[in-house]
Amino acid sequence: MKRDSFLEQIGWLGAALGLALLLTVLVALPAGAPPFETIYVLFKGGLSSISKIGRVFSVWVPLTLCAVGLLLPFTARLWNIGVEGQVIMGAIFCTAALRPYDEGGMMQIAIAIGAGMLGGALWALLAGLLRVFGRVHEIFSGLGLNFVALGVTLWLIFGPWKRAGVASMSGTQPIDISLWLPKIGKLSVSWIGLALTITAIIAVYFLLHRTKWGLKLRAVGENPKAATLFALGPRRRLLQAFMICGACAGLAGATQVLGVYHRLLPAISSNYGYTALLVGMMASYRLGLVPFICLFFAILNVGSIQLPLQMGLDSSLSGVIQGVMVLSVFIIQGVRMWVREREEVD
């Protein structure tokens, strides 16, 4: 099989982006939105000022954490769809760890972050156990647990953790300002979140490409039967991969509580888990691409907040564009394979 030249690869990438743009325009028309103005507003809303770029990075942090975590189960050919619920569980554990403190400092923040990672890891372990020992397909175990986690959040907000007097969808009592993640200047992103995310990217790179553990995990993914015969412990390794992914997602949940919302609320996960799955698919699970795609998706997410204000459109357009982009990548991949097949026949 011949490999495509660099120019051809650029061409295919251009085709995918062009198709995505075309589909987006087609989608925008029936909503009565002028397509190019809408796209302009979208990007302006994400990039026009320093504070907006700060907000983009505060979205980038949890999104990237989830997306790099997802690479581990995927290396073993498993989808951790439960990542959304693991973010929520991380946020719940993080809030729980902070409840005894009225105020605090770095020590309490560290405890809360640790609790968040534990929560995410435990929730992922549950999905993993259901997959490995219960043989429930990870799509159903993960997805079901996402909804369960949402149910637990709602129960906590309206039940035991409700704000004195009122219980509402706006969440629990906000945490004290001394427990917030320290921000960079006036930007809404915290250096702790950025540092943790970059650490996570490097850690996942080392785990996958520089350790025996990563090599064995890859072997489990390529051939589970052989992995059993060679005593690589596929079950244990899958569970470990799930748990590390869950810990990353839980960390994302903790940064949402400590750095963004400062309380627990039903929309705490902001769909980042599902978006991270899209990022992973678009990057074909290559680590090098993940942070950049996350950055682009984060710009879309932040920019879309302007849509209802300026254009009277629903903010879900960002999700539409993200979905259309990933779909276009898959379509172009398919067309590329089809073209190559025809060349081989000739």
Next chain:
Amino acid sequence: MEIFALTLAGIFMAGAPLVLATLGETLTEKAGIINLSLDGSILLSAMTAFAISTTFDNPWLGVLGGMGVGALIAGVLGIIGIYLGQSQLAVGFILTLLCRDLAYFLGHSFSRQPGPDLGMWTIPGIGDITFIGPLFGSQSPVVYLSLFAIFLCWWWMYRTEGGIRLRAVGESPRAAFGRGIRVRLVRLCYCLAGGALVGMAGAAYSLAVKPGWGRPQGCEGAGWIVLAIVIFGGWHPVRAALGAFFFAAIQISGIYLQDVFPSIPAPVFQVAPFPIMILTLLAMNTGRMGWVQDFVRRYPFLKNASKGWSVEAPAALGEDFNPKKGL
């Protein structure tokens, strides 16, 4: 008795869209294609159905529109999955998220608007019969449609030649190809047909079961339940329909339990089907494990009782078939 019949009538109503979508997905999976996009398809077709019926003031046009959208989404999945050889699961998942956001985006201006719904059909003459009267005398058209669809699907699958072709491409595409069946085309057709049924389920939500459109509509998550019911139903239309009514009963009982436990907030009961979904799948798969099978073998009465508990999926479910790559 009267109350029991009314509860049962409520289960029929809540189960109607679940049944329609389950039958659609059963058809698709019987042909060997997994359409994972159900959750988004249902939402987008619900939105389309409501938007069309509001614009033209005709709910049945809305149902047709919903079916069209469902078929269109399934068609996109079918073409990318069957002809372009991409992962059906991945494309289905992308379509789920894409269609959900698309529904909210395009339906923005129809949000919380009043609109027509399908109303009730009354069958004359049986309204006064005890038990049957409240159950079937006056129901939403989607209930009659869903009951008819169960019969139609069963009949098509097991009593017609088309049904044999359908099962052949799902069980053994190579053998089917050898018999001169155009495997990919048949698969695409059932993908479209299944998608149309899923679209009808979406229309049933926004025009009958939970009339109206908004964010959230109220049918979010139903698609995932349906995917689990298809497995629970063992890819058999009648058993799948029973599974759908079982989950509808759980949803209905949530409303009653809410009165019993007023301290638990209402949204918690809405997620109740999901842990039950996991437990059902767990219980079904337990039957396949070695130690359970040994245990069952030791006790003959268990063997009889567990007959038909574990079911096998269509053998070629989710597998590619490319006739050019040799048989």
